Amino acid sequence: MTLAPYQGDLLAQTREWTNLHDEELRRRAVRAAADKDVAALVSLTTAYLAHQGGSGVLTSPRTVEAYALGTRQFAEYAAAQALSLLRPGRHDAQGYINHLLAAGRKPAGVQLKVAAAGCLYRALRWAGATDADPFRDTKVPKDRTPGIVKRPPYTEDELADVLEHADVHAKFLLFLTAHAGLRISEALALEWNDLDETAKRLHVRSGKGRKGRVVAMSTSLARAARHYRGLYGPGGPEHMDGKRTTPSDHLFRYGHVMTARYHIGKAFALAGVDFRGFHPGRKYAGTRLLRQIKDFGRVAAHLGHESVDTTRKGYAQLAADDLKDDLMGW
Structure with missing residues (x-):
C-alpha cells in the first residue's frame, strides 16, 4: 500500500461527512448512534480522525485500522448490553473497561480500545449528535511490567x-x-x-x-x-x-x-x-x-x-x- 492512494481514499471517506450540511450531519450521526449502525459509526470516527485528528489525512493506515477496530468493538458491546450511545449512563464507560480487563485483556491493549471509543465520542460531539463524554474520567490500571x-x-x-x-x-x-x-x-x-x-x-x-x-x-x-x-x-x-x-x-x-x-x-x-x-x-x-x-x-x-x-x-x-x-x- 503506497501513501498517495491511501490519502486519497481517506480524504474521500472524510468528505462523505464533511460535505453534509450541519443539520444533515447531525441527523445521520444521531441515527447511526441510535441504531448502533457499526459501519456508519466507524465511517464517522474515521472521518473525524482524518479531518480533526492531529495528523489529519496523513494519519497512518495502521492508526486508522486500530481506531476502526476499537470503534467497532465498542459499538458491538453497546448493542449487546443495550446501552445508549447518545445518553450513556455514568457507569457505562468504566463498565466497558472492566469488561475488557475481566476478559483477560492487558491494560495497554485496553488503553488502545479506550482511545478508540473516546474518539468515537469526539466524532459524535463534532457532528452535534451528543454532548456526552463518558470516557473523560475513566481509569485503566497501569501495567508496571516493562514492555521488554x-x-x-x-x-x-x-x-x-x-x-x-x-x-x-x-x-x-x-x-x-x-x-x-x-x-x-x-x-x-x-x-x-x-x-x-x-x-x-x-x-x-x-x-x-x-x-x-x-x-x-x-x-x-x-x-x-x-x-x-x-x-x-x-x-x-x-x-x-x-x-x-x-x-x-x-x-x-x-x-x-x-x-x-x-x-x-x-x-x-x-x-x-x-x-x-x-x-x-x-x-x-x-x-x-x-x-x-x-x-x-x-x-x-x-x-x-x-x-x-x-x-x-x-x-x-x-x-x-x-x-x-x-x-x-x-
Whole structure:
C-alpha cells in the first residue's frame, strides 16, 4: 500500500461527512448512534480522525485500522448490553473497561480500545449528535511490567537459526528489522534510492509521526543489501519478473504487513522458532546496541524514538551484571 492512494481514499471517506450540511450531519450521526449502525459509526470516527485528528489525512493506515477496530468493538458491546450511545449512563464507560480487563485483556491493549471509543465520542460531539463524554474520567490500571519483559527480543541463536532457513527476501527484511531496527512499515516503504550500501546507511522517509531519519547499516545488512540489489534492483535479473505487486521503485514486491508476516513466518517455521512479530527484531537491535555502546540516547536515535523513555522501558535492556567491571575493586 503506497501513501498517495491511501490519502486519497481517506480524504474521500472524510468528505462523505464533511460535505453534509450541519443539520444533515447531525441527523445521520444521531441515527447511526441510535441504531448502533457499526459501519456508519466507524465511517464517522474515521472521518473525524482524518479531518480533526492531529495528523489529519496523513494519519497512518495502521492508526486508522486500530481506531476502526476499537470503534467497532465498542459499538458491538453497546448493542449487546443495550446501552445508549447518545445518553450513556455514568457507569457505562468504566463498565466497558472492566469488561475488557475481566476478559483477560492487558491494560495497554485496553488503553488502545479506550482511545478508540473516546474518539468515537469526539466524532459524535463534532457532528452535534451528543454532548456526552463518558470516557473523560475513566481509569485503566497501569501495567508496571516493562514492555521488554512482557515481549522480549529474539535471541542471538533464534535469529541465527532463522537466517539459515530464510530466502533472500526474508533474510534482507530480517536484517532491516533486527540490525537497522526499522519498524516493519518503514522497511516496506523503502525505495532503492534510500539505500547507500557503500556508505553503510539508509534513509527512512516514512518514520512514525512522518519523521525521517538516517540509519547506519551493520556490515551484515550492507552485504545483504548489495546481494539483494544485485538480484532485484533496477537492471537486476529478477527485477522484471512480472510478479511484483508494489511499484518498481520499492524494495519489496509485497507492500502489506500481513503479506510480509506470511513470508517471514515461513522462515521461522522452518527454523522451529516461534514468530512473535517484527517488534522483537527491533528490540534485539536496541538491546544489542545498548550493551555495546551503553548510551540510551544514541539507541533511541537509531530506533527512531522521540523519547529515550520509550527505548528504556520497551526496547532495550542492559544485562543484570552490566556493572560488574565498573564495580571491580570497590
